[in-house]
Amino acid sequence: MNEGITLKKVSFFRNGQPVLKEIDLQITGGELIGLIGPNGAGKSTLLKLMMNMWKPIEGSILLNQQGMQEYSQKMLARQVAYLPQNSVFESAFTCKEVVKMGRYAHLDRFERESAGDEVIVREAMEQTETTHLRNRLITELSGGERQRVLMARTLAQGARLILLDEPTANLDPHYQLELLNLIESLVEKSLTVMMAIHDLSLAARYAHRLVLLHQGKIIVDGSPEAVLTPDHLRSVYGIEAEVACHPKTGRLFVVPIKLEACGG
């Protein structure tokens, strides 16, 4: 399959400090990948590199077999959608206006949204159950509602690969499950999603594959069972944790027990 992103020996430095070191990563269609790792591990940087917002200092990134530098930002945004972490909204746009912005990459400067764009926007809002919010202002929504509207916009962008940076941060458990169910349903429709996420149990519950990042390096990349081992958790997070299979979900869950000496 040609679809997907491939990172080859990608390194990135900021102010002379390495942020990512020789990252090799391959993402193909239909996967739900959880990107995990401690604060400052380089998760956000990795996602931004994949959205061409920063350029790798070393190595290369291929999207659908073509070098990233061959894409204009618009062409890229038609293939890859990215939802940054904790966006701050102060402008009183209505939710429908916000979702419509997802069509930016498909519109020429001198072009108006067509009836086709309207349909895509409407469907994206139906799919995320945000239709009733269309005339509300984005500034007055609760965190959960806002995140769903932003997901609607991400869907309206029409990209096959979706990158999410901490989509469940600041959401209560209800909204977390709601959002992750939505993401799961997108992957069932053969979209590919890679999301940075801190909650290891939620990551294990939903992701097919986990990528554990630590100090700019991929420590391990594989199934939740292969990644979430007590050894990995000790060496990366510096915690002693119990990992078990939950009888109801059939997936792993992680209970942190106590702090360990770091870096062991």
Added chain:
Amino acid sequence: METTHKRTRVFPPRAFILFLTALLAGFIVLATAKGAVQIPHALVTKILLNRLPLVDFSGWEKAQEVIIMTIRLPRVLLAVLVGGGLAITGATLQALFRNPMADPGVIGVSSGAALAAVISLASGMSLRHYMILPFSAFLGALGTLFLVYTLASRQGRTSMATLLLSGIAIGIFMGSLLSLILTRISSIEAFREIFFWLMGGLDGRGWSHLKIAIWPILIGTLALIFFSRDLNLLMLEGEDGAAALGMEVRTVQRILLVLSSLVIGAAVSFSGTVPFVGLIVPHIVRLMIGPDHRYLLLASFLAGGSLLVGADLMARTIVAPEELPLGTITSLIGVPFFLYLLNRDGKQVI
């Protein structure tokens, strides 16, 4: 929850733009009619409409037409361009910097224009040709943009936050140089002329000024309107979000800065510094129709044009035949109205 809507949109945008167009037309007629020789509004309307193709009115004295067409109309139209240009660039810069306090002054461009204008006034250069003053002000504006942009760029990247701060710093620096020049001027006459230029005004402006000012302002304005969607993205969530949606952020920022400076430079060159229009008008319009730049930009242009035509009318009629500085009028009307809007119903509205 449905009942707790904040009423931040009072009017449907299209209807509001129609209203503003009518308002501007009304202000143009009103301002053209009023002056030392009062000409009836109906007659003014006829004389103006007569200039359109396929319209044929008659029944006025030659002198009335001369007063309107050669003296009053160009000044009124210049007021439209200056007010509209300042308002639309204010709206643009507020979105570009995601900062509600941004206005044509923040990137230092208008201070640069003022400094260059004062140099040409104080050195007597401006007496040689009537276009030297606006031309040097325009060069001052673009030169300052270049300076501020260079200061804020490092290794091909430009930080908007640094640009805002260096713009403000350069603005203050230029202001000090300007004060220094003022202290060295001995002639009361020259001092008074400079003072009036600094306070803004359209005294003595005619077709020859209008013919030149119209191009940068109208071209800049039209071009900015084609960046409405980009401004929406930048205003809503800034550079990262806009890039994620497919915008070439650096390129768009650069184009917006150049277009804004073009318009601000031209406006300040022909009117002096007129404060507050660029800050307040976009806020008022946003309160009425919301932040969508596809409507906000045009509506700001129309509202800014009306405000300045009205202010200029007051400037030249209140103490006629003397004139009041235009900038003081825009501030004296603008500030109380703005504060009223801010505190209306004790709600935070911006």
